[in-house]
Amino acid sequence: MLKKFLTCFSLLLVLTCAATVQAKPAELTGINAYELDKETMRIEISYRGGRLNDSDISSDFSLESMRLEIDNALPGRVSRVSGIQIQPAAKSLIDKIFVNETQKKHTSIQINFNSIMESGGSTINLEPANRAEKKDARIIIDVKKFVAQDNWSSENFSGEKIIVLDPGHGGSDAGAIGPTGVTEKSVSLAVSLKAQKLLAASGYQVVMTRTTDVDVAAPGVSDATELQARVDKAPPNAALFISVHCNAFSNGKANGMETYHAPTAVKGARLARLLNEELERLGGLNNRGVKAARFYVMTHSKCPASLIELGFITNPREEKLLASDDYQQKLAQAITNAVNRYFNQGGFD
Numbered sequence: 001m002l003k004k005f006l007t008c009f010s011l012l013l014v015l016t017c018a019a020t021v022q023a024k025p026a027e028l029t030g031i032n033a034y035e036l037d038k039e040t041m042r043i044e045i046s047y048r049g050g051r052l053n054d055s056d057i058s059s060d061f062s063l064e065s066m067r068l069e070i071d072n073a074l075p076g077r078v079s080r081v082s083g084i085q086i087q088p089a090a091k092s093l094i095d096k097i098f099v100n101e102t103q104k105k106h107t108s109i110q111i112n113f114n115s116i117m118e119s120g121g122s123t124i125n126l127e128p129a130n131r132a133e134k135k136d137a138r139i140i141i142d143v144k145k146f147v148a149q150d151n152w153s154s155e156n157f158s159g160e161k162i163i164v165l166d167p168g169h170g171g172s173d174a175g176a177i178g179p180t181g182v183t184e185k186s187v188s189l190a191v192s193l194k195a196q197k198l199l200a201a202s203g204y205q206v207v208m209t210r211t212t213d214v215d216v217a218a219p220g221v222s223d224a225t226e227l228q229a230r231v232d233k234a235p236p237n238a239a240l241f242i243s244v245h246c247n248a249f250s251n252g253k254a255n256g257m258e259t260y261h262a263p264t265a266v267k268g269a270r271l272a273r274l275l276n277e278e279l280e281r282l283g284g285l286n287n288r289g290v291k292a293a294r295f296y297v298m299t300h301s302k303c304p305a306s307l308i309e310l311g312f313i314t315n316p317r318e319e320k321l322l323a324s325d326d327y328q329q330k331l332a333q334a335i336t337n338a339v340n341r342y343f344n345q346g347g348f349d
């Protein structure tokens with residue numbers, strides 16, 4: 001206890017000394033976000049007054065947002081709306097920017113993305129002031145965009161269209177379990193195997209992430225490893241990726257089906273909408289709609305992807321339906337119809 005106190009105390013001394021030597025803080029003068037190239041968004045944070053070093057800046061990136069912590073800096077005019085400029089091309093990428101002096105002379109900048117960004121590919125550099133160009137000193141952040149399904153075109157590939165079916169869960173992971181013990185992994189597999197037959201009969205090549213009750217990666221691995229193993233089952237020229245699941249909720253009254261796509265995926269959204277329409281046409285279940293979400297298999301698939309929740313396995317009525325061979329066959333037909341419509345109506349651009 002005493003030792004800990006001393007350590008804290010000496011650390012405090014160092015900090016106090018450092019503070020006395022510290023020059024006057026930098027004052028932020030503007031944030032400018034624009035599209036640098038097709039893959040990169042650039043965010044420039046300009047400042048005057050004090051000088052910033054690499055050690056003043058720390059960052060935390062995720063797929064959806066980034067946070068910048070800047071020591072020895074005041075928010076200045078960028079804490080007002082007029083201090084932030086987002087160029088039109090970058091507006092689709094940035095949702096909101098928050099700038100706050102969270103501690104004395106310490107500014108935090110939170111940038112929420114509209115689009116999925118590649119957290120690994122980002123860089124931060126410091127650029128000195130450029131008098132000739134009348135530019136203040138800048139913090140330059142380059143954020144890589146996630147190469148989404150929408151850059152993908154089937155016209156690059158010839159031959160049979162390849163459909164990837166991903167029966168959710170399996171092996172050590174039962175998924176959700178219904179009141180009488182029906183497992184999500186068994187329903188997702190049964191429906192996918194039936195859809196495999198129907199799609200093959202319609203002339204598609206079908207790739208299954210699993211055809212039996214197994215973990216696709218291995219039992220006990222992390223979710224990301226298991227889900228990446230499923231994404232990796234898709235050949236590079238796959239046309240569509242469809243992940244099949246059942247919903248679950250603590251309250252057994254929750255009911256209905258829904259379909260998902262990745263937030264910025266236009267083609268994925270079209271696939272999700274067609275799947276939703278075909279599932280609704282079965283008529284048995286409440287339609288909870290088409291939704292955007294950042295499910296791993298959708299945000300990591302290179303081709304248009306959708307995840308479907310066939311119904312609530314935790315709802316006694318829907319559990320019974322989902323377990324019935326007849327209803328599973330109808331679900332498989334609905335998936336096949338949606339895929340057919342995807343390619344026949346409007347096709348691809």
Ligand SMILES: [Zn+2]
Pocket residue numbers: 168169175176184245246
């Ligand atoms: Zn599931």
